[in-house]
Amino acid sequence: MTKKLFYILIALLLFSSLVLGACATTPEPTEEVVVEEPVEEVVGEKIPLTLYYMPVTRFYYPSPKEIAEGMAADMANAGFDVQLELAGDWPTYLGLRREGNLDGLYMLGWGGDNGDPDNFLNYFFGFAGADKVGDDPSTWVKSPEAREGWYANTEVAYLLYQAAINPDQAAREAMYQEVEALLHEDVARIWVAHNNTPLVFSSTVSGYVPQPVGADYFEGVVVEGSDTFVFGRGGDSVQLDPAVVTDGESFRVTGQVLEPLYQYEPGSTKPIPALAESCTANAESTEWVCVLRQGVKFHDGTDFNADAVIFNFDRQRYTTHAQHYESQVYEYYEYMWGGFDDDSIITAVEKVDDFTVKFVLAEPLAPFLANLAMDIFAISSPTAMEAAGEDYGLPSNGAVGTGPFKFVEWVEGDHVTVEANVDYWDGAPTVDQIVFRVIADDSARFLALQAGDIHGFEQAVVEDLVTAEAADDLYVMTRPALNTGYLAFSYKIVEFQDVRIREALAHAINREGLIENFYGAYGEAAVNFLPPLIWGHNYDIVDWTYDPELSRELLAEAGFPDGISEVTIDPAYGTE
Amino acid sequence: MIRYIFRRILSVLPTLIGVTFVIFMFQRLIPGDPAIAMLGEHATDESIERIREQLGLNRPLFLDREALVDDDIPGFFDSQYMRYMERLSHLDLGDSIHRRIPVMETLKLRFPATVELSLLSMIIAVIIGIPVGIVSASRRNTAIDSISMVGSLIGVSMPIFWLGIMEIMLFAVILQWLPAGARLSTGVEIESITNLYLIDSLITGNMEGFADALSHIIMPAVALATIPMGIIARMTRSSMLDVLQEDYIRTAKAKGLGGRLVLFRHALKNAALPVVTIIGLQAGTLLAGAVLTETIFSWPGIGRWIYDAILGRDYPIVQGGTLLIAIVFIGVNFLVDILYALLDPRIRYK
Numbered sequence: 001m002t003k004k005l006f007y008i009l010i011a012l013l014l015f016s017s018l019v020l021g022a023c024a025t026t027p028e029p030t031e032e033v034v035v036e037e038p039v040e041e042v043v044g045e046k047i048p049l050t051l052y053y054m055p056v057t058r059f060y061y062p063s064p065k066e067i068a069e070g071m072a073a074d075m076a077n078a079g080f081d082v083q084l085e086l087a088g089d090w091p092t093y094l095g096l097r098r099e100g101n102l103d104g105l106y107m108l109g110w111g112g113d114n115g116d117p118d119n120f121l122n123y124f125f126g127f128a129g130a131d132k133v134g135d136d137p138s139t140w141v142k143s144p145e146a147r148e149g150w151y152a153n154t155e156v157a158y159l160l161y162q163a164a165i166n167p168d169q170a171a172r173e174a175m176y177q178e179v180e181a182l183l184h185e186d187v188a189r190i191w192v193a194h195n196n197t198p199l200v201f202s203s204t205v206s207g208y209v210p211q212p213v214g215a216d217y218f219e220g221v222v223v224e225g226s227d228t229f230v231f232g233r234g235g236d237s238v239q240l241d242p243a244v245v246t247d248g249e250s251f252r253v254t255g256q257v258l259e260p261l262y263q264y265e266p267g268s269t270k271p272i273p274a275l276a277e278s279c280t281a282n283a284e285s286t287e288w289v290c291v292l293r294q295g296v297k298f299h300d301g302t303d304f305n306a307d308a309v310i311f312n313f314d315r316q317r318y319t320t321h322a323q324h325y326e327s328q329v330y331e332y333y334e335y336m337w338g339g340f341d342d343d344s345i346i347t348a349v350e351k352v353d354d355f356t357v358k359f360v361l362a363e364p365l366a367p368f369l370a371n372l373a374m375d376i377f378a379i380s381s382p383t384a385m386e387a388a389g390e391d392y393g394l395p396s397n398g399a400v401g402t403g404p405f406k407f408v409e410w411v412e413g414d415h416v417t418v419e420a421n422v423d424y425w426d427g428a429p430t431v432d433q434i435v436f437r438v439i440a441d442d443s444a445r446f447l448a449l450q451a452g453d454i455h456g457f458e459q460a461v462v463e464d465l466v467t468a469e470a471a472d473d474l475y476v477m478t479r480p481a482l483n484t485g486y487l488a489f490s491y492k493i494v495e496f497q498d499v500r501i502r503e504a505l506a507h508a509i510n511r512e513g514l515i516e517n518f519y520g521a522y523g524e525a526a527v528n529f530l531p532p533l534i535w536g537h538n539y540d541i542v543d544w545t546y547d548p549e550l551s552r553e554l555l556a557e558a559g560f561p562d563g564i565s566e567v568t569i570d571p572a573y574g575t576e
Numbered sequence: 577m578i579r580y581i582f583r584r585i586l587s588v589l590p591t592l593i594g595v596t597f598v599i600f601m602f603q604r605l606i607p608g609d610p611a612i613a614m615l616g617e618h619a620t621d622e623s624i625e626r627i628r629e630q631l632g633l634n635r636p637l638f639l640d641r642e643a644l645v646d647d648d649i650p651g652f653f654d655s656q657y658m659r660y661m662e663r664l665s666h667l668d669l670g671d672s673i674h675r676r677i678p679v680m681e682t683l684k685l686r687f688p689a690t691v692e693l694s695l696l697s698m699i700i701a702v703i704i705g706i707p708v709g710i711v712s713a714s715r716r717n718t719a720i721d722s723i724s725m726v727g728s729l730i731g732v733s734m735p736i737f738w739l740g741i742m743e744i745m746l747f748a749v750i751l752q753w754l755p756a757g758a759r760l761s762t763g764v765e766i767e768s769i770t771n772l773y774l775i776d777s778l779i780t781g782n783m784e785g786f787a788d789a790l791s792h793i794i795m796p797a798v799a800l801a802t803i804p805m806g807i808i809a810r811m812t813r814s815s816m817l818d819v820l821q822e823d824y825i826r827t828a829k830a831k832g833l834g835g836r837l838v839l840f841r842h843a844l845k846n847a848a849l850p851v852v853t854i855i856g857l858q859a860g861t862l863l864a865g866a867v868l869t870e871t872i873f874s875w876p877g878i879g880r881w882i883y884d885a886i887l888g889r890d891y892p893i894v895q896g897g898t899l900l901i902a903i904v905f906i907g908v909n910f911l912v913d914i915l916y917a918l919l920d921p922r923i924r925y926k
Contacts, residue, residue, distance in 0.1 A: 058617075091608025091889050098612065098619065110617060123618065147621065230762060235884075238674050246615060327676055329627050331615060394677055412675070412682060413876040414758060435762045439874045443741055448756040448874075451748035 044494070045569045049082045050104035051075075051487075056090045059197045060109030060485035062462065063518050067192075068107060070514050071487070078508035078551035079563030100146030103492060103569060105505075107192075109485040110529075113332075114374050115213045115269025116367035117176040117536035118164050120484075120529060124148055125179070125188075126160045137161050150491040150573055156182050165364045167285035172366055176536030180528045184541050187502035189488050191526035193515055194481035198522050200449060200468045201456035201475055205229070207430065208456065210479035212533055214264040215255020215375055219404040219429035223455055227432035232439045232448055232457035236413055241393025242375045243316050244328040251375040253416050253436055257299075258378035258401030261290055261309065262369050269482065269533065271369040275304065275379055275402060279372070285364035292355040296425045298381035299406045306351040311382040313349045317341065325390045332376040338362075378403075404429045414438060449474065462520055478522055481531050492573035495564060504554035506544040513546075577917070580925035584913075588906055595902040596664065599895055600657055603886075604637055610673045610889040631673060632656060660895065669899075670892035672885075679896035682881070687900065688771035689759060690877035693869070694862030696774075696793055697801035702855065705805040709812025709851075713820060714839055724809065731806030740799045740872035747795060754791050757874035764788045796873040800866050804858040811854045815847040822846075848919050856912035863908070864901040 053068035054061055061067055068084050075082045087093050087102065096102050113119050125148075131140050142157035144150040156179050163175035183189070199210055204224035209217035223229050237250040242258060245251070261276035273279075279290040296304040315323045316333040319340050324330070330340070338345040348360040361368070371377070384400035385392045393399055398407030402425070405418035416436040422428045437454055439445040446464040448454045458479075460468065468474045487509075489496040496502060511525040527543045530536050555563060611627035612619055628634050636642075636655045643651030663670055669679035708728065712721040748756040755761060759773060766785040769776045774793065777785035819825065820843055828838045867879040878897055885893035917923045 088607060089887055091613040091887070092606065093608075094612045094616065094619065095608040098621075098624070108617060113618070123620070129622065228762065239676065246618065326630060327671070329614070329623075329630065331623055331627075334623060334626075335618070335620065390676075394675070411685075411876070412677065413686065413881060414874075415762065417762070437758065437762075437874070438876075439757060440880060441737075441871045441874075444744065444757055444872045444874065447741065447744045447749055451744070451752065451756040453748070453756045453758075 044571060046566045047103060047569060049080060049564055049567050050085050051082045052085050052087050052093070052096075052102045052104060052106040054090075054107050055086055055088065055093055058109055058485075059111065059459075060193065060195050060483040061107060062195065062523075064107055067514055067518050070517060071509050074509045074513070074546075074548075075505065078504065078548040079555050079560070080505065080508060080551075081563060081565035097149075098147050100150055100490065100492065100573070102149070102488075103490050104567070106149070106488050106490070107485065108488060109483055112213055112269075112482040112531075112534065114336075114367065114370040115264065115271075115482065115534060116370040117172075117530055117534055118160070118367050119370070120534065121176065121179060122160050122164065124529075125151075125153060125156045125183070126164075127157045131157070144491065144573075149488045151188055151489070153182065153186060153188065156188075164366055166366055167281065167364055169366075173536050176530065177538040177540070180530060180536070180538040181541060183529065184538075187499055187506055189486045189529070190502075190506050190509060190544075191529055192485045192487055192509070192511055193519060193523045194484055194526050194531040195519055196478040196481045196522045196524075197458060198460055198465055199456060199458045199477045199479060200446070200460050200465070201477060202449060202452070203473050203475055205455045208477065209266045210477060211264060211267070212480040212482040213269050214373065215251050215253075216479075217266050218256050218431070218434055219424075219426075221429075221431045221434075223431060226455070228435060229431045229433070229456075230435045230437055230454045232437050232445045232454035234438075234440055234442070234445065234459050236438045237410070237416060237436075239393040240399040240407065240410065240416075241328075241380070242378050242399075243312075243330055243333070243380075244393065246331050253418065254378060254399055254401075255375050255403075256405040256418055256434065257399045257403045257407050258375075258380055259403050260373050260375065260378040261292075262373035264373055267480070269370075271373040274373070275309075279359075279369060281368070285366070285368070286361045288359040288361070288368055289352065290357050290359065292357065293425060294355050296402050297423070298384070298400055298402055299421060300381050300384050300400050302381045302383040302400075304379065304402050305354050306357045307354075308379055308382050309357050310349045310351060311385075312379045313346065313377070315385070316377075317344050317346065323385050323389075323392075327390060332374065336371045336374065336376070405434060408433075462518070465520065465522075480533050481524070482533055484526050484529055484531060486526070486529070492570055494568040494570045495558075495560075496567070497570070498558050500554045500558040501560075501564075503544070504551040504558070507547045507554070508551040510546040577925055581914075584910055588903075591906065592899065592902060595899060596661065596895065597657070599898045600660065601637070603889075603891055603894055604656075606889075608889060609633060610891065613887070613889045614674060632659065635659070669896035672893050673890045674888055675890075679892050682893075683878070683896065683900060685771060686876055686878045686881055689875060690863060690866075690870075690879065692772045692774060693793060693796055693800060693875060693877060694859065694866070696797040697862060698804065698855070698859050700797060700801040701805040701808055701858070704801075705808030706812050706851065708809040710816060710839065710844065712809070712813040713816035714835070716817065721813075725813065728806035728809040731802040732810070733806075734802050736799055736803070736866070736868045737872055739802060740796070740869060743795045743799060744872070754795055757792075757872070759789065759792050759876060760785075761788050761792075796869050796875055799873075800862065800869045804855075804862070807854055807858060808851065812847065812851050815850045816843055819843045819847040845919060849916060852912055852915050852919065856908050856915075860905045860908040863904045 051068055051072055054064040057064060072082045072084055087096050097106060110120060127140055127142055128145060131143055133140060138158060142152040142154040144152040159175050159179050163172045166172050201208065205221065207220035207222050209220065221229050233249055235249050237253050238245045238247050239250060240254055242251060242254040259274045261274060262271040263274035264270065265272045275293055276290040277293055279288050281288050292306060298304060315321045316330050317340055318324055334340060345362050345365055346359055347362050350358040352358050378401060381400040388397040391397050395410040395412050398410055404421055404424045406421050408417040408419050410416045417433060419433045420429045439448055442459065442461050445457050446460055449457060465476060468476050489502060491497055515523040515525055527541055528537050610631060611624040615623060638655050638657045640652050640655055671678050708724045712724045715721050744756045747754040764785055766773050766777045766782055767780050769779055773789035774786060777789055825838060825842055828842050867883045870877045870880040882894060882897040917925060
């Protein structure tokens, strides 16, 4: 290469970066978009009827593409000529859904965070912040949200609001059942399946308790012939500070090291005391007094007491707190308690004495204990947090709590090791050490179990489950389903605004057939959004029968005797 | 020669700047962002906005035109790219968005894992591939030739994930000779010096650690070696065949030199140029991380790490990782060029 060419290249590069730089727009939508849109807008644009399937396997959809193909075949049978489409990878898919741009039918699901019906329903159907105009909630109007396929139901939203602030359990249950009935009547979504997630273990292992919500219980695990329990998982933990993460693989580990004031009863979603001996509410349910367990120490020797509890909650709540860092995202605090600083529903955590704290709430919050029991609100040692600063929860520091296991080491992308806490207040765990190993490939994970490298794992493919069930030295256990896979409609589509068409689709899909083929013995057809495990599940709802004939009749009634292959975009939507 | 080396090194800089620019732009052209990837199904609009704000994703990508209107010159340059380049100039690759761990720190652990694996597979590929190619060429159109060429064709077209799974099935599950994956058994520790476990364990005289590390690396190395091995064997054969037809080989044979001497002294060195090129290219590819092999054998290298980062939109990891890969490619190509001059006296760099 000659010198000249070299300089020309540099000049070109610099020039092109300047030009491109000047052309590049900011990622925020600017007014420009609004100006351009009406010109290009075609009124009532026709598009093919499309079903978007998820690009990744999630517990509620074990093989999304195959399930989508099954649904499309069923729909074709009932007169819906539907095209399958892969919109892109997972963040792309979620991004399009958030912007309301999955124009057609799309697959998605939900996994419960805390076993309260509010946690399932409110995210989808409750009032958004901007809907709360004025002081009288009965006058609030639910606006269609892009994220939810532009669906809005004010009656449902108002019921959810009332249920969330009502301390009377029986009354709440009735309200959620009514919500479910309304959603069913409206065919707001097609609920497809709940999946009991299978875990496969070597027969030398016993005592593992899978939890429908919260971290699994490892303290009772016994491994014949080994002091170490090696658990295989598909991905690594993100961070070990539960306050700043949202992924199950992080909680699986922090749940062993740290404990919240309440926890979920083994095998159920019921909150029971953990670091608190009790929490009792006043008559209005706006003040909760928690009596703390005495004589408990953190793994670093720090005493567990009221100050530690206050430190942990204040640290998440106050953006000005010394241990609340800019670089960290306290996603769940905002989500469960309504916001930070003055927006928080918890307006104060007060010290009554060394072992009593009082939570003061801005308004009654019925799922208080269920929220409190979430792994996110587990109590870390204030000393350890102060010492580690911003690096608390990173591989270099791990986490320091009061739990049955102590953090030992974390080799990123490879494994996390924890060891038994012999001084655990509820008795030392039976196994000396747990190693959480990352094995990303599904088949390799199963082979590692067969080879004896690991003792158990989650997320097996259907074929391997058949092998595991037949093998003498392996067994399968299930995590009770706290999830729902569904099919959503974009209400931007004119045809989907007609309830008869939505109902026709609901009758078109043979859910039992899908379960049999893709979920095996672990799935069940969903009748409600709330899985039967959660209270509030409405047993009175009569499920949509699989009836392609009825589908065709409903279609004909709605004006499509020859079926549907094209749909119309409502010009009123899509001008965000 | 020295001037040539100096010039080559100088030309690396604009190439790398170009790489950062292209990667930076294309990454952000893909829809979906770290906030959405982080929050999954549960994301709310408020939290996505807040995370974008916190991560600086709301800043313009390259230059802020609005700031220019307000005559805010520093503001004009305060963009995501400029912030990134500013940090890069201090050799700071930034922190992972999801894990908050400095990218450089993870690279120090993961890149040696990839280097160790790819070097070992390259050694296996060369040790087997070159002799097979030589033998095939010298015994052209015999049974040995056919068998080794069919063998190398199978090697080239073997799906790695299938081979890997079969290896695990046979050696880990059925025979139980080797572990199914990872770099070390739980409980085995090796003092880290270079983070190349085979070398570290030898330096510290930790023979137990060496044996354990070797038992872990052998299957992925063989799986990874199959493709380059096949390519190298085929390339060696065809290059040797070309050279063997040259006049000077006939002259050497006519002089009465032994077949082996002709083959190794006269033919091999001259046939080496294209082989070296191929080895260089293959080595570059392996060092860039072998996503499939790393996934199947749970090998904590950079391939799987970057792949996951792309899916998670963890921009700093993708940027840091690709930059490293670019450096590796440039470095390997550079070495190959220097080797040319050593192998072929006619090549002189000015």
